[in-house]
Amino acid sequence: MLFKKVNSFTLTETLVALLLMVIIVGIASTIVNLTSQNIRIIKQNENGYRDLEQLELLLEIDFSRSKSVVIVDSTLLFKSPVQNITYTFNQTSIDDSRNLMRGQDTLLKRGFELEFFKNGKGTTKGLLDAIEVQLTKTDHFIFVTKPNDLITELRPYGF
Numbered sequence: 001m002l003f004k005k006v007n008s009f010t011l012t013e014t015l016v017a018l019l020l021m022v023i024i025v026g027i028a029s030t031i032v033n034l035t036s037q038n039i040r041i042i043k044q045n046e047n048g049y050r051d052l053e054q055l056e057l058l059l060e061i062d063f064s065r066s067k068s069v070v071i072v073d074s075t076l077l078f079k080s081p082v083q084n085i086t087y088t089f090n091q092t093s094i095d096d097s098r099n100l101m102r103g104q105d106t107l108l109k110r111g112f113e114l115e116f117f118k119n120g121k122g123t124t125k126g127l128l129d130a131i132e133v134q135l136t137k138t139d140h141f142i143f144v145t146k147p148n149d150l151i152t153e154l155r156p157y158g159f
Helices: 011-065 150-157
Strands: 066-074 077-078 085-091 098-102 105-109 110-117 121-123 132-134 139-144
Touching: 011 077, 011 105, 011 132, 011 150, 098 110
Parallel strands: none
Antiparallel strands: 066 077, 077 085, 085 098, 098 105, 110 121, 110 132, 132 139
16 A cells, blocks of 8 residues: 655644744734723723813803802802803712712712812802812813903992
């Protein structure tokens, strides 16, 4: 009987190819995992920026439409002849975090600090004309002011 030799790879060549395949698949899966983590972080940052931009826009609109802005306890009241708008910032009893709400809408959840100003000086109650919202985990903040009209500026002088 004559045996015909079949051309094939040796066991060593097959093991080397398998080892290279395992290394390549390991590197590829690591790259996919790192990329998906970075995409998740980018989306979280975008959501945070979007929330902050939305808050800044709403505050600018409410400041410009209101006659006066008053802070009482943990409530901001934007008074206008047409509509009064209420912002509340308080501790929630569930997880002891702060929420910033406009009416029934939650604008920010935890991780922010608020500062209020009247004529450039910090205040904690009464009338105000500026607000600063600082995100605690980042260095991002917004600062919104209400331009004072001439009557407001001249009132301390008896006009």
